[in-house]
Amino acid sequence: MADETTTEELGPVTTLATPIRLDFEFTPGIALSRFLRGLERGKFVGQRCPKCGKVYVPSRGSCPTDGVPTTEEVELGNAGTVTTYCVVNVPFAGQSIEIPYICAQVLLDGANLSFMGLIQEIPTDEIRMGMRVEAVWVDPEELTPTLASVKYFRPNGEPDADYETYKEYL
Amino acid sequence: MPESEALHASHVLEYPYSRSVGPVIGAFLTGLRDGKLTGVRGSGGSVIVPPTEYDPTTGDDTGEMVDVGPGGVVESWAWVSDPLPKHPLAKPFAWALIRLDGADTAMLHVVDAGGPDKIATGDRVTVRFRPAAERIGAMADIESFVPEVGAS
Numbered sequence: 525m526a527d528e529t530t531t532e533e534l535g536p537v538t539t540l541a542t543p544i545r546l547d548f549e550f551t552p553g554i555a556l557s558r559f560l561r562g563l564e565r566g567k568f569v570g571q572r573c574p575k576c577g578k579v580y581v582p583s584r585g586s587c588p589t590d591g592v593p594t595t596e597e598v599e600l601g602n603a604g605t606v607t608t609y610c611v612v613n614v615p616f617a618g619q620s621i622e623i624p625y626i627c628a629q630v631l632l633d634g635a636n637l638s639f640m641g642l643i644q645e646i647p648t649d650e651i652r653m654g655m656r657v658e659a660v661w662v663d664p665e666e667l668t669p670t671l672a673s674v675k676y677f678r679p680n681g682e683p684d685a686d687y688e689t690y691k692e693y694l
Numbered sequence: 695m696p697e698s699e700a701l702h703a704s705h706v707l708e709y710p711y712s713r714s715v716g717p718v719i720g721a722f723l724t725g726l727r728d729g730k731l732t733g734v735r736g737s738g739g740s741v742i743v744p745p746t747e748y749d750p751t752t753g754d755d756t757g758e759m760v761d762v763g764p765g766g767v768v769e770s771w772a773w774v775s776d777p778l779p780k781h782p783l784a785k786p787f788a789w790a791l792i793r794l795d796g797a798d799t800a801m802l803h804v805v806d807a808g809g810p811d812k813i814a815t816g817d818r819v820t821v822r823f824r825p826a827a828e829r830i831g832a833m834a835d836i837e838s839f840v841p842e843v844g845a846s
Contacts, residue, residue, distance in 0.1 A: 537723040537831030541712045545780075550705040557701040617710050669701055 555585030558597065560669035566661045568600040570635055578636035602659040604632040604677070605685040607693050611648045624648045630657060630677055631693050638693050645678035654690065656682035718747045721759050727831040729823045731763035733797050740798035765820045765842055766794035773810040782834060788813050792839055806838040818842035 552560060555571060559582035562569030570581030571594035578587065579598050586593050609628035612621075626643040628651065641659070643651060658680040667673045715723060718734055722745050725732040734745030737754035743762050748755060771790035777783060782804050790813070791800035806822070807813035819839040829835040 534727070537720050537727060538714060539712045540715050540719075540723065540832060541710070544709045544711060546707040548705040548707065549702065551700060551702050554700045557699060560701055561699075 553585060555583045555594070557669075559583060562599070563671065563673040564667050564669040566664065566667055566673065568602075568632055568635075568659070570598045570600055570632075570637075572596040572598050579634055580637045581632060581635045582637075582639065598634065600632045600634050603680055603682075604630040604635070604638075604657055604659075605690050606643065606651065606653060606655040606657055606677075607631050607638050607690045608653060609643065609651050611651065626651050628657075628677070629693075631690055636693075641674065642676040643678070644676040652684065654684040654687060656680050656685060716747060718745045718756065718759075721745070723831040723835075725759075726823075726833070726835040727829045729826060729829070729835075730761060731794055731821060732759045733762045733794070733799075734758070735760055741796055742799050743794055743797040743801050760796065762796040763794040763821055765818055766792040766797070766839070768805065768813065768815055768817045768819055769793050769800045770815055771805060771813055773813075775810075783838060786810075787838065790819075790839070792819060803833070803836055804838040806840050808841075812841065 558571075559569050568581055570579045571583035571585070572579045573587035573590055573592065573594050574596065575590040575592055576587060578589070579600070580587070580594060581598075581600060583594050607629045609626055611624050611626055613624045615623055621642065626646070626648055628641055628643045629638040630641045631638040643657060644660075656679065657677040659677055660675045661667070662673055662675050722732055731743070732745065733741040733743035734756040735758050736742050736749035736756050737752045738749060740751075741760050741762060742750070742756065745759065746756060769791040771788040773786065773788050774781065775786045777786060781787070783806060785806075786809070788805040788807050788810070790803065790805045792803055792805070793800040805813055805819055818841070820842045822837050822840050823829065824835055824837045
């Protein structure tokens, strides 16, 4: 029978694809929108707390310590320090970067909050805490209001930062 | 910054799960891919469709696979007048519990009835499979059920 031939050729069914898909409409809010619009210009934009003076990038619009709105905008440079990192060796579905790669928390100079970035242009066994890095942006015509505007961070050649300068941010 | 300057974007979160189906549901899905409807015989003699590894009444292992259908009876139904993108048919249809010929339980699937006035509990329906080349071993291998031709 034709039907039996089909099963002989393909073997019995053993798995079933059950994708879960959730469609969101995402509104990042005004403070985060400013950060994202900064990315569109190739700039990191944070906000300073009027009370404690800390600079948050990205900012959520208020200081988590003092509970007051952060209104003063601060434009930061491209240089920062790796506070912690992780070398990713495990493949997973939907992976877009070739393994192994480095995922690190980067504390931008002048910021009081680190954020996650990809580290490239360095062998994975040379990454270390305190490494000085700089952001590499996509070409100007490819800039968008998303973190995809930052291609990655790479070592900027400066001597490692002193542990004391970033120990608060681990 | 005026509120209108806040950004807005659609964001899709998708997990590409796949699950192993086991020997009994696997046999059922293999049957669908071959264009056949099958159930399993429970320890009390009833035929369960879709099949389970355990008899839901006694908890005992189920037995042999049994061919059922291709026709069946609508036990209950609900009309969907505005199908969503993820629904199996793009046009209005009925979700229905269908007890296939030879089965003692009802299975949830779609009836392409044409309108809510053209389906009723007790109606005879029959399976409409997708073309063999499109079948992958999934519930959607059944495109829909349709009213049985000539049924009262």
